[in-house]
Amino acid sequence: MNLVTNVSVLTAADDDGGFHAPTLAEFFPPAIFFEGTWFEMNRIVLVRMLAVLVMLFLFWLALRRGTRVPGRGQSVAEIAIDFVKTQIGDQVLGLKDSKRFLPLLAGMFFGILAMNITGVIPGLNIAGSSIFIVPATFALAAYIAFVYAGIKQHGGWKYFKNQLFLPGVPWPIYIILTPVELLNIFIVRPISLSLRLLLNMMVGHILLVLCFSATHFFFVTGQDLGLFSLFGAATLIGGIAMTGIELVVAILQAYIFTLLTAVYIQQSVADEH
């Protein structure tokens, strides 16, 4: 799959020997299967599905024979889920709500992580979550989750009252504060969740492509560069470093997304915030 892209990049570069900076077209590759239908699949969709299926399969594989004394795979899976449970769920939500929302939080964390991490896996080379709708889906889930949690906890009227009219504030302030809170909680939160993840993934991918295509240009396709071709070494090192950073970012963004979801849920169920 990546061969297709690489070949297309190469041929494009070979055409005139010039340097072509990556464009947003990177994220809208041509269709591969079912073109023109609702189930049209392109490279990114395939990568995303592969990542999700592999992640789910690994968890199933690790936990299917749950033994009291865990093997290696089981240990890793347990530690991973336990990380979400304690570091995100228990710490932010408290034990009771953490138990309720653990499937959502764990699914969110590992789903996003799996789709992010493909950005640095050789051969896949694009984050499955670098299309707007993917983080948006998870953000929508977070949105539904925290509104649902609040309404279930307090009842609809009291929930919205709690969120929009902060207790202990003199009433004239509400004229300013309530619209801000409305905007913040019910509009900005889901959008910021999805955009933060999306842009991190897009920019990371573009930086990687930039580094490696520049390296390709300096070392292979560039004509009459002379000593300037040594810049290729810098871009290569930069690309390798960026790969490491992208790995960290992939984990960090999954963590932030899940943590913020937990915080939003906590703020909804809290009596006063």
Add this chain to the structure above:
Amino acid sequence: MPEITLAAGGEAPEGIGLFIPAIYDIVWSLIPFALIMILFWKVIIPMFRKIIDERTAAIEGGIAKAESVQAQADAALEQYEAQLAEGRAEAARIREQARAEGTQILNELKEQAAADAARITATAHQQIEAERQAALVSLRSEVGSLAIDLASGVVKESLSDDKRATDLVDRFLADLESSEAAGRGVR
């Protein structure tokens, strides 16, 4: 929506089109999302919880078992100590009793010895007294006859001298006869 058609064709959408998803993209983000959530909700997290709960139960069971074993050991120890103390007390009691009995036996023996000694002493006294009496008696008779012999020897020389001597002898003989008769009577 022409942007979507363009996106599907491999071209980058412009501006806001970047955020308007194609239908297939919506489909292919809902499917993995649903897959993840359903599997985590119904399969993976329950498996995880089952493992953790089982382990917790095992650990708690192990701790409870250890506690009960410890309690049993403590009870046994207490019992042994009680038995030991009882045994010690019993031994002390037996020893005390033995000592008392020993003392009693010793006293009895002493008393008996003293009684024996007293009895032997008394017998010896009696025997000595009897022998002394016998010696006295025999001495008296022998001294008497010796004295008589001596006296008769002395007296024999002057017997013919005068009349007074004849009287003395007569009287002496008469005394002797009477004492002999008395002595015979005593015997």
